[in-house]
Each structure stands twice: as structure tokens, then as C-alpha cells.
Amino acid sequence: MAPFRIRQYQERDRKKVLELFSKGMEEHIPATFYHALMLPRTLLLLLGAPLALVLLSGSWLLAILCTFCLLLSLWLLARYPWRNYVDTCLRADMADITKSYLSGRGSCFWVAESGGQVAGIVGALPVKDPPLGRKQLQLFRLSVSLHHRGLGIAKALVRTVLQFARDQGYSEVVLDTTILQYGAVGLYQGMGFQKTGESSNIMMRLLAISIIHFSYPLSSLQGERL
Template sequence: MAPHHIRKYQDQDREAVVDMFTKGTLHHFPYAFFYLLKQPRSFLLLLGVPGALFLGSGSLLLSLLALPGLLAFLWLLARYPFSWYIDNALSTDMKDINKFYLSDRGSCFWVAESEGQVVGMVGAYPAQKTLIAQKCLEMLHLSVRQEYQGQGIAQSLTKTLLQFAQDQGYNAVVLRTLFYNYPAQRVYEKLGFWKSHEAFDSLKWRVVAIPFFYYEYSVPSSL
């Protein structure tokens, strides 16, 4: 297990951070695709369309040729929310990380460094919309390079953020994660987060039937 340390983001980290963010987000996409394939409506599409073509044309070949096209459609459909999420983040909060996260005391962005390279990251920003009427900090973009996962880096980044929340006087930390992201959920629950509710983040995710788990953490008083 390689040692690591946590520090604030610097401009020279941008290329590594963007690469890690993009690859880390797309890493979840295959799971979403296979989950979508298991949905009843996908079965209906994959069986119904070829069946209708066969009944209409009498051609088994035509109905079989429709399957690759339908699978490609479902592949693109499942990928779209992830691609949109990446593009949106890179044009908003991650467009200028220093300006968005490090220009105010109430927000921050950290990276984990190991063996001279950036291998993890997490952002913290005041929550804009929550179900609880408290001063909340939102955890954003927690990610660790695949080859460094399982070494406690995600836990170190999360602990750093929780200490920051306490130092800044926040009452709670909130986050959301894909419902099948079990490794992340184990980290959160180990550190004292609990699942507050489950919901679709937007229509894009509802279309592919992928909900998010929303987690909360009560920040202990620093007094």
C-alpha cells in the first residue's frame, strides 16, 4: 500500500483531476447499461420490435438484424446521463476549480497525492438545496484512481472534508451517490453517514431507471 497525503488543489493538478473525474464517472456507465437491459421495458423493446418485424415481413433475418441496432440505442441511452454530467461539470464548477471552490472560506477542493501523482480528489461547497433546514456542506466529485482504490484514500479525503465542515461551523454534510456504488456507500456509512432518501436526480436518470441514494452526516459541534 503506497502512502498518500491530502492537500488543497493547485492549478497544476487540473489535467490529472479532469482525467480522473472523466474516467471515474464513465467507469460507472457499463453497470448502468447492464442494469437498463434488465428492465422490463428493455425486454419489451428487444423482443417486441424484432417480433413485430418478423410478423410484418416474415423475415427472420430482418428481425435478427434489428437487435444490434436496438442494443446500440440502449447503449447510447444509458451513456447519455454520464456524458451530460461530465460536460455540465466541466462547464460549471470544474471549469475553474480555484475560482469556484477556493475563493471562499466556506468551500474547498482537495487532492490525494501518492508517489508523486494525483490519485484522488473531492470537492466541498455549500449545499444549495436540501431537505433539512441547516447550514449544510455538500460533498462533490469524490474519486480515486482505479489502481489506488481499496487503500483508504477515499476515506482520508472524506475525513478531511468532515473536519473542514466542523471547522467552518457547518451543521451537516450531504451527498448523493449512484444506488449501485456500494464501495462508496461502505465508506460513507463507516464514517457515520446515513441514507436519508432515494430519488432520481433528474429526468435524464429517470429515463434510464437509475436512482441516487442521498446521504447525510451530522457534524459534531467544535465547542
């Protein structure tokens, strides 16, 4: 097992961190495409539209062209939410990581370093308007390089956030992920995070994808397992 260490983000990490984050999000595009492709309404459209063209025009060439255009449109549709998410983050908190995460005591950004390379990242920011009586820390941007997976880096990064939250006096850690991020969902559930709900926007409803909300209550006995 290749050794790794977790440390606080430094400005020299910026290029690698942004690259890792962007690539990590774009990895979910194929899964989103396949998920959307297998929806009954998609299959009905892919079968019905070309068949209708054949019956109306008698041209199989038009039918093949129609199928290609539909698949291309579906790929672009599956690609859009992830690319849009990355672009939004790069203009928001990831535009200046030091300012966003390291300017106060209640937030931080870490990198996992292995062999002199940035192998994983995670950030944490206080929730601005938490429920009454709660002090929540939100976990953001967890990602591990494709070449460094299976080493326990993701779990170590999450534990770092949980310990930071304890040290800073937070009552719970919260996070969001999608139903298609199977590895992340399994990781959080395996570490004791509790599902608190689901939501979606117009684009996600179109693709039949939802966002899962998780919480880790540090004040409970569950939090003692760190």
C-alpha cells in the first residue's frame, strides 16, 4: 500500500486540486448517460421515433440518423449537469480556495498527498443557516485520484473532517451527493452517516436523478466511533 499523508491545502496545490476535482466530477457522465438511456421513456423514444420515420418515409438511413441524433442529445444532456456543476464551483468557492476555506477557524481544506502528488481532496464550510440549536459543518469536494483509489484515502479524508468538526465544536457534519455516486453513497453509509432526505432540480428530474442528503451527528454515540 502506497503511503499517504493528509495536510492543509497550500496555494502550490491549486492546479492539481482543480484538475482532480474537475476530472472526478466528469467521471460520472457515462453513468448518468447509461442511467438515462435505461429509462423506459428513453427506450420508447429511441425505438418509436426511428420506427415512425421508417413507416412515414421508408428510409432506414433517416431512421439511423435519427437514432444517432437522439443518442448524441442524450449524451449532451447527461453531460450538462456535471459540467455546469464544475463551472459553478470554479466560479464560487474553488475560485479562491484559500479565501473560501482557510480565512476562518471554522472551515478548512485538506489534500491527501502520496508520492509527492495530490491524491485526494476535501473541504469543509460552516452551514450558514442551520436548523435552530444545531451547529453544522458541511463536507464539500471530496475526490480521490483514479490512480490512488483503494488505499483508504477517501475514508481518511472524511475522518479528518469529522475530527475537525469535533475540535471546532460542531454538533453534526452534513453533505450532499447523488444517487449515481455509488462509491460515495456506500462510503458515507459505511462510516455511519444517516440519510436525511432527497431533493432534485428540473434537470435532475428530467434525468430521474436525485440528491441524497446525509448527516453525521457528532453528539450521539455514533460519533464516538471515530
